[in-house]
Amino acid sequence: MENPLIETRDLTRRFGEQLAVDSLNLSVPAAGVYGFLGPNGAGKTTAIRMLLGLIRPNAGEVRLFGQPLLAHRNSLMRRVGALVEMPSLYPHLTGRENLEVTRRLLGAPRELIDLALEIVRLTKDANRRVREYSLGMRQRAGLALALLNKPDLLILDEPTNGLDPAGIHEMRDLIRRLPGESGLTVFLSSHLLSEVEQIASHIGIIHEGHLLFQGTLAELQAKQQSELTVGVKQLDQAIECLKRAGWTVQKRAEEMLSVSASSSEDAVRINSLLVDHRLDVFHLALAQVSLEDIFLTLTRERTA
Amino acid sequence: MSLLRALHAEVLKLKRTLAFRVVFVLPLLVAVLQFFIVWRTKKFPAGFDLWHTMGTNSLQVWAVFMMPLLIALETALLNGIEHSDRQWKHIFALPVPRHAVYFSKVVVAQVLILISTAILALLTIVVGIIATHLRPELANVGPIPFGWFAKYTVLVWAASWLIIAIHTWISTRWAGFPIPLGAGIGGTFFALFAASASVGKYYPWLLPMNLFVDGRFKAALVLGIAGGLVATLVGCMEFVRRDVI
Numbered sequence: 001m002e003n004p005l006i007e008t009r010d011l012t013r014r015f016g017e018q019l020a021v022d023s024l025n026l027s028v029p030a031a032g033v034y035g036f037l038g039p040n041g042a043g044k045t046t047a048i049r050m051l052l053g054l055i056r057p058n059a060g061e062v063r064l065f066g067q068p069l070l071a072h073r074n075s076l077m078r079r080v081g082a083l084v085e086m087p088s089l090y091p092h093l094t095g096r097e098n099l100e101v102t103r104r105l106l107g108a109p110r111e112l113i114d115l116a117l118e119i120v121r122l123t124k125d126a127n128r129r130v131r132e133y134s135l136g137m138r139q140r141a142g143l144a145l146a147l148l149n150k151p152d153l154l155i156l157d158e159p160t161n162g163l164d165p166a167g168i169h170e171m172r173d174l175i176r177r178l179p180g181e182s183g184l185t186v187f188l189s190s191h192l193l194s195e196v197e198q199i200a201s202h203i204g205i206i207h208e209g210h211l212l213f214q215g216t217l218a219e220l221q222a223k224q225q226s227e228l229t230v231g232v233k234q235l236d237q238a239i240e241c242l243k244r245a246g247w248t249v250q251k252r253a254e255e256m257l258s259v260s261a262s263s264s265e266d267a268v269r270i271n272s273l274l275v276d277h278r279l280d281v282f283h284l285a286l287a288q289v290s291l292e293d294i295f296l297t298l299t300r301e302r303t304a
Numbered sequence: 305m306s307l308l309r310a311l312h313a314e315v316l317k318l319k320r321t322l323a324f325r326v327v328f329v330l331p332l333l334v335a336v337l338q339f340f341i342v343w344r345t346k347k348f349p350a351g352f353d354l355w356h357t358m359g360t361n362s363l364q365v366w367a368v369f370m371m372p373l374l375i376a377l378e379t380a381l382l383n384g385i386e387h388s389d390r391q392w393k394h395i396f397a398l399p400v401p402r403h404a405v406y407f408s409k410v411v412v413a414q415v416l417i418l419i420s421t422a423i424l425a426l427l428t429i430v431v432g433i434i435a436t437h438l439r440p441e442l443a444n445v446g447p448i449p450f451g452w453f454a455k456y457t458v459l460v461w462a463a464s465w466l467i468i469a470i471h472t473w474i475s476t477r478w479a480g481f482p483i484p485l486g487a488g489i490g491g492t493f494f495a496l497f498a499a500s501a502s503v504g505k506y507y508p509w510l511l512p513m514n515l516f517v518d519g520r521f522k523a524a525l526v527l528g529i530a531g532g533l534v535a536t537l538v539g540c541m542e543f544v545r546r547d548v549i
Contacts, residue, residue, distance in 0.1 A: 052397040055547040077399035088394030090385055092320045104313040105400050107305075145394065 003066060005030045005153055005185050006051060011060035013046050020046040022209035023060070028187055028202070032179055035196030035217075036189040038206035039299055044189040045085065047206065048157045051187075052082055064153065078106075081151035083159055087142020091131035095122055095141050098130060102145050116144040120174060136167030143174065154178065156188045160195060168195070175199055193295045207299040223294050228261040231283025232274060241277050242270065261286065306401050310408035314382075318412075323381035327420045330374050334365050335427035342435040354432055354445040359453055360516060362428040366421065367460050367512035368499075369492060372467055374420060376488020379413050379471040380481050387479035393548045406540040410472050417468060418461045425453045456515070463512040463524050465532025467491070470508060473539030 006028035013021045021043040028034045038044050049055045051062055053073045062069040064076045089098050099113045117123045120140040125133070130141065139159060146154055159175065160168040176199045178186055190196045196203065203220050205213040213220060232238040235255050242249045247270065248260040259270055267286050274281050318324045338358060348354075386392050395405055429448055436442045470491075475484040491509040498504040499513070505520050506527060514524035 049393075049548065052393075054393055054396050055549065056545075074399045074401060077397065080397070082394075082397045084393050084397065086390065088389050088391040090317060090391070091389065092385075093317070097316060097319065101313045101316050102394075102398065104316065105309055105395070105398055107309050 003030065004028055004063075005065060006034075006187060007063040007066075008047075008051070009061045009063070011047065011050060011062060012058050013043075013050060013055065014058050015046075019209050021050070021057075024206070024209070024211055025214075026204060026211065027214065028185065028204075030185050031183060032201035033175065033186040033188055033199050034202045034204065035193075035200030036187060036204050036206065037193055037196055037295065038189075038191060040191050042191075042206045042299075043209040044191075044206055045157055046209075048082075048084060048155060048187075048189060051155060052080070052084070053077070054084075078149065079152045080155060081146035081149060081153070082155040082157075083139075083142045083146045084155075084157045085161065087138050087145065089130045089133075089138060089141055089145075092129065094127050094129050095133070095137075095144075096126040098141060099126075099144060099148060102148055106149050108149055112148055112150065115150075116148045119147055119178075120144040134167075136163055136170060139163060139167065139171060140174070143171075147178075150182070152184055154184055154186045156186065158189055158191070160190070172199060193292050197291055205295060205298055212298045220291060220294065226261055226263070226266075227287055228259045228267050228270060229283065229285045229287065230257050230259060230270065230274070230281065231255055232257065233280035233282065237277070238274055238279050241274065241279065245273055256283070306404040307407055307411075310400060310404045311411060314408050314412045317385060318382075321381065321385070323378055323416070326374065326377060326381075327416050328423060330370050331366070331420055331424035331427055334362055334370055334424055335431050337365065338362050338428060338431045339434065342431065342439070348439060348441050350441070352442065352445070354435065354442055355429075355449050356452065358432050358435075359425070359428055359449075359456065362424060363421075363456055363460055364513060364516055366424050367463075367515070368495060368510070371417065371421065371460070371464055371512060372492045372495070372509050373488055375413070375417060375464060375467050375471050376485050376491075378416050379409075379468070379475040380484035382409060382413060382416075383472070383475040383484075384480070386476075396548050402544045403540050406472075406476070406543045407536070409476065410468065410536050413468050413472055414461075414465065417464060418457075421457050421461045425457045429453060459515050459525065460512045463515055463528030465528050466508045466511060466535055467532075469532045469535035469539060473535070473542070476539075476543055 004027040006026055008024050008026040011021055011024040024047055036044055050057050053069055065079060067076060069076060090101065096113060099116060103110065103113055117126050120143050122137065122140050122144060125137060130138065133141065160171050163171060172195065175186055175188065178184055188196065197217060200217055202216055203213065204211060229252065233255060235251065235257060239249050239251060239257055242259060250258050252258050261267060261270065264286060267284055271281055271284055338361065396402060436445060471484060471488065474487050478484065495507060495509040498507040498510055504510050505514065505523050511524045511528040514520035
């Protein structure tokens with residue numbers, strides 16, 4: 001991977017006895033959407049807070065745009081926009097005034113406010129107080145705050161959390177458009193693979209503070225396999241027979257087993273093998289393993 | 305430069321807030337109290353020094369009671385808006401040095417307290433003018449000592465810097481009102497006991513009041529200003545290193 005935009009080296013953070021992030025080595029390429037996945041409590045938010053300099057690591061280093069964060073925080077943060085969990089908005093101010101507060105802090109030109117409002121489609125409601133906003137509008141206003149300074153890198157932590165299906169769809173649509181329109185890189189965390197796989201080009205999977213997978217979506221998809229469920233009366237004999245023939249077999253239930261297989265030809269071969277050994281096959285079903293299953297398998301393997 | 309930007313942002317945040325309104329309300333309460341004192345006084349002795357007596361009364365009530373509570377309230381409100389929607393994480397993720405954010409909070413609190421103290425001085429003068437019209441024996445109390453009022457407004461304010469520094473740190477550290485206001489009420493409550501003790505000379509919540517106590521003027525001013533600056537720096541050092549969970 002050439003010149004990663006975000007790079008962490010053995011990033012570690014403890015809270016008391018608990019190891020929230022353990023030797024995390026992220027490498028996020030420029031342009032596109034990087035989906036940072038993990039179940040709740042996996043260490044995503046802690047990792048993101050270290051990427052933004054909100055909390056300090058116990059060990060390791062964060063590099064953004066090739067430079068160490070600790071030494072160049074302010075200059076690096078000029079190129080970063082962030083929305084961490086729920087958006088930080090002043091409810092007594094209007095949407096526009098909220099952007100104005102951030103604009104003043106950044107010393108950015110005034111016209112960027114209209115641009116950011118336009119991108120998140122909030123121009124019409126810009127002069128309403130934020131306390132009157134729906135959750136979806138608040139989230140979009142939070143995104144506008146993150147986009148205000150025309151960042152090169154946008155870090156979003158669970159941006160669709162708490163939104164209704166329409167809000168999720170709208171937010172996803174917005175995020176998908178961003179890299180194409182402005183060439184920025186989006187680093188997006190989520191606990192739902194289904195949400196990320198539709199927009200991400202790269203995936204990182206974190207669980208219990210460890211990075212379990214990192215690569216392109218295509219590489220993750222290559223891990224996808226079909227699974228053949230077989231119903232057979234003589235279960236132990238069937239498992240023995242299939243293992244001898246080199247198949248990966250797992251016992252599922254009484255008289256049920258599953259075999260890692262990728263095609264219907266495999267199913268035919270497995271069935272013939274069992275029947276040839278005079279075993280009574282009464283059920284055969286070939287099913288595709290979803291990315292969600294891979295995600296769950298990866299995280300479960302780690303837990304086990 | 306970044307401090308100016310942070311101050312500019314702070315001003316906008318005050319819009320439509322209680323923090324701005326109480327700046328006017330609390331001095332008004334003290335002025336109303338002054339008015340009733342004048343109203344209820346049966347007879348003023350000949351040669352009564354209305355301006356200095358009333359000015360001292362007003363500023364003492366302010367210094368020992370209202371101002372410490374106003375500081376607790378103001379700093380809790382100013383920093384409470386950052387806790388409510390967890391604004392700190394947004395502010396700290398911006399390319400703004402944290403010390404600029406902290407100093408802007410202290411400066412805004414100081415300016416609001418100065419405005420409030422100045423309003424008290426003005427309202428006290430207004431009450432005095434009303435008194436000279438209501439009571440014939442006060443008709444010839446002499447010219448209004450504007451210089452004295454201006455001087456003591458600034459002195460009382462400067463002596464409060466240490467209280468402002470302590471409360472700014474407390475209210476950035478803890479969200480909500482219980483701890484910041486509890487500290488303000490506790491500080492003011494113990495001031496009642498510390499006032500007569502020798503330790504009262506150095507007690508932060510008594511410093512503005514000590515300006516009016518013989519032998520304590522200099523210590524009050526030095527401790528108020530220098531202590532305020534040191535406490536602001538110490539608070540800022542912790543604030544800059546703080547993890548935003």
